[in-house]
Amino acid sequence: MNFKHYNQNQLVLFPYSFEDLIPENHPVRIVNDILDKVNIAPLLKVYSREGNPSYHPVMMLKVMVFAYMNNIYSSRKIEKAM
Template structure:
């Protein structure tokens, strides 16, 4: 599933961050697949991701048996992925909407906040939820202006 979704995305912004000269690096699409799968697998440590690439058959398949070390994984996450993450997320949401797996008609906010020292200002007010909903809806309208992959 991760492979299929990533293959449909427009990753020009990510690929253009790489220089054409110098030592060939791991393909950005492969690195993105590894990162998305690792996050879905609740694996966030770059060292644990590196270990999984060496030992887990799913990671091996996504990486085409290329093993990136933990420094490469950390640099990819902090330098390359950080700048284009919102664009990738938008593309994924639009892809899911096109497939009919999600709808963009309603936004739900759960305002439940439970604290051990509950006080006057430790819960979310109704007006705050309305304001956040309006901001979310205005940002969803901008999704339609984004070019499709």
């Protein structure tokens, strides 16, 4: 598949990891853990291998589920929340 690379453990100047920004009991950790276990093989079959790379569907699903959990439905508000 042709997806844009994403790395949740990417280092930044400060803090050193996004893990440092998210409290241990934050709901986003539950969303992350559950959606990492979902079988997305049927979803991957519909993605085109042509054109520019897409963002990984699991990452996009995590964003949408977390946004909806927080009653955020506007794409601009989701962007701001991220």
